[in-house]
Amino acid sequence: MIHPLGRFVLPPDNVGDNYPKPGWSSVAIGWGCTSWNDCQTQTLQEANLPILHANIPPCTQHMIYPPGQICAGNFKCVAGTCKGDSGGPLMIQNANYRWEVIGITSCDDKCTQSDMPGIYTRVSLYNDFIRSTIAQSNYDPRFRSFLFSSSSTFTHNRSIINICVSIFVLIYYFV
Structure with a gap:
């Protein structure tokens, strides 16, 4: 069960680039476009995205500095971040049911295309x-x-x- 969004928690310090682990479920939220041409949303949107390994394509093609970035996306459906979501959080729910902000939406060229993951700035470095x-x-x-x-x-x-x-x-x- 996902609990209501409340106070956030920063990720642990000095976790390196193996946190969060590939396969973990994350949630990105934002008020950005729901498709490349539809930017009329007035409702906070949510996308459930698995964390992807930085060494697989297309993550390798879009990540400039893998230790400072997180790659997340779902190749089976067209859900993800889009223009207007930049600066929004990528979160995981920890064992205490607290939301950890692990990433900041930083770029998503192809806006919800199933073959393109989102790239997020790794918060733990900051x-x-x-x-x-x-x-x-x-x-x-x-x-x-x-x-x-x-x-x-x-x-x-x-x-x-x-x-x-x-x-x-x-x-x-x-x-």
Whole structure:
């Protein structure tokens, strides 16, 4: 039984690229398109996706840095992430029925085509960064949002990750 989405849990630290294991079930959610030409959804969508081994095609064709990415998809049906889902979570449910955010939707060229998996940024590589960003924030529970300091300087990649994490935390962590 899948329990309602509540507070998320970061994946364990220093797990390497064998976590999550290929074959584990994951869930990607987002408000993106449901097909390449249909972007009118107003409902949060969910796709159940098995974790795929990074060494199989087509994962090998689409992953740029396998230790920092997760490949997930279902070759038997056309369910997956699409344009507009970028920055959304890829999650697994752990033994305590808590949702672990293991990935961030990063690219999906072919939008729900059964032969194309989704590629997700591996969150465990950024656990320290996520924790420090949350710790440095000016979170005020009355407003249920984060107010990030504009004086911080990040590299381009960290800025993108900061934005994705900020949006994700706003939507999923405190709702």
